Amino acid sequence: MRFQDTLQRRWHEHGTLVCVGLDPEPTRFPSHLRDTPDAVFDFCSAIVDATADLVCAFKPQIAHFAALRAEDALERLIAHIHAKHPGVPVILDAKRGDIGSTAQHYATEAFERYRADAVTLNPYLGRDSIQPFLERADKGVILLCRTSNPGGADFQALDCGGTPLYLRVAETVARDWNANGNCALVTGATWPEELGKVRAVVGEMPLLVPGIGAQGGDVEAVLKHGCTADGNGLLISSSRAILYAGRGEDFAAAARAAASELRDTINRCGRG
Numbered sequence: 001m002r003f004q005d006t007l008q009r010r011w012h013e014h015g016t017l018v019c020v021g022l023d024p025e026p027t028r029f030p031s032h033l034r035d036t037p038d039a040v041f042d043f044c045s046a047i048v049d050a051t052a053d054l055v056c057a058f059k060p061q062i063a064h065f066a067a068l069r070a071e072d073a074l075e076r077l078i079a080h081i082h083a084k085h086p087g088v089p090v091i092l093d094a095k096r097g098d099i100g101s102t103a104q105h106y107a108t109e110a111f112e113r114y115r116a117d118a119v120t121l122n123p124y125l126g127r128d129s130i131q132p133f134l135e136r137a138d139k140g141v142i143l144l145c146r147t148s149n150p151g152g153a154d155f156q157a158l159d160c161g162g163t164p165l166y167l168r169v170a171e172t173v174a175r176d177w178n179a180n181g182n183c184a185l186v187t188g189a190t191w192p193e194e195l196g197k198v199r200a201v202v203g204e205m206p207l208l209v210p211g212i213g214a215q216g217g218d219v220e221a222v223l224k225h226g227c228t229a230d231g232n233g234l235l236i237s238s239s240r241a242i243l244y245a246g247r248g249e250d251f252a253a254a255a256r257a258a259a260s261e262l263r264d265t266i267n268r269c270g271r272g
């Protein structure tokens with residue numbers, strides 16, 4: 001099934017906008033897992049199994065695995081999600097971006113090697129750098145637009161003929177790059193008013209919104225500015241606040257409680 005269809009199904013049939021980010025940091029694992037041979041997989045798969053019914057997507061962050069030489073654990077983790085929780089899409093957070101011939105290899109990496117349903121990309125190199133991904137109509141192409149970090153405005157807010165660069169990105173993606181209906185944008189929870197400006201430009205396009213939890217984004221403000229008219233349209237992503245909600249043997253139950261609370265807060269704050 002296409003990424004955009006699985007996402008719609010999670011929003012409408014499972015009533016959740018929560019995306020759990022999978023960012024393993026072994027120093028923060030519970031002590032009983034820290035020195036086990038397959039700790040990264042064991043930790044992440046326990047979080048996945050404890051939260052799958054509460055999420056609209058999982059988002060593993062590739063650097064967290066690569067830095068630990070744990071790419072094989074990432075491959076097995078994504079295979080585990082597909083096998084045990086079919087219908088939950090996996091977004092590979094890789095933020096790739098390169099000339100077309102190299103981009104082709106990044107597309108193969110994301111969709112064939114890792115079997116991700118969607119990937120985050122940096123649009124800075126322009127259309128041809130994204131083309132190999134856009135052509136995969138069944139896969140989600142999630143482009144950085146207004147990132148959550150403090151320096152996000154350094155370039156993204158630069159004036160481009162009366163419009164900030166991030167809105168130019170939003171306009172271009174919505175108008176020119178989305179012929180297959182498989183594009184989405186990253187807009188950080190830490191900039192809710194900009195999120196609203198992006199929403200006004202892109203119609204119903206899905207927005208991936210990191211920055212809730214550890215980065216301090218406000219759920220209510222995100223919903224006020226970012227929801228579509230039917231109360232959907234967002235993947236509100238949290239990693240550390242869910243993954244490391246507990247430090248003991250009950251870490252997975254603690255993660256479930258944190259994800260459940262986030263889902264309920266979102267639903268209480270007025271989605272659909």
Ligand SMILES: O=C(O)c1cc(=O)[nH]c(=O)n1[C@@H]1O[C@H](COP(=O)(O)O)[C@@H](O)[C@H]1O
Nearest residue numbers: 061093120147148188210214215238239240
């Ligand atoms: O593309 C992303 O996922 C992303 C974009 C952005 O603007 N800000 C941002 O924090 N992220 C990612 O989202 C996750 C946020 O983690 P927490 O702050 O722990 O919830 C990290 O994996 C970041 O790499």
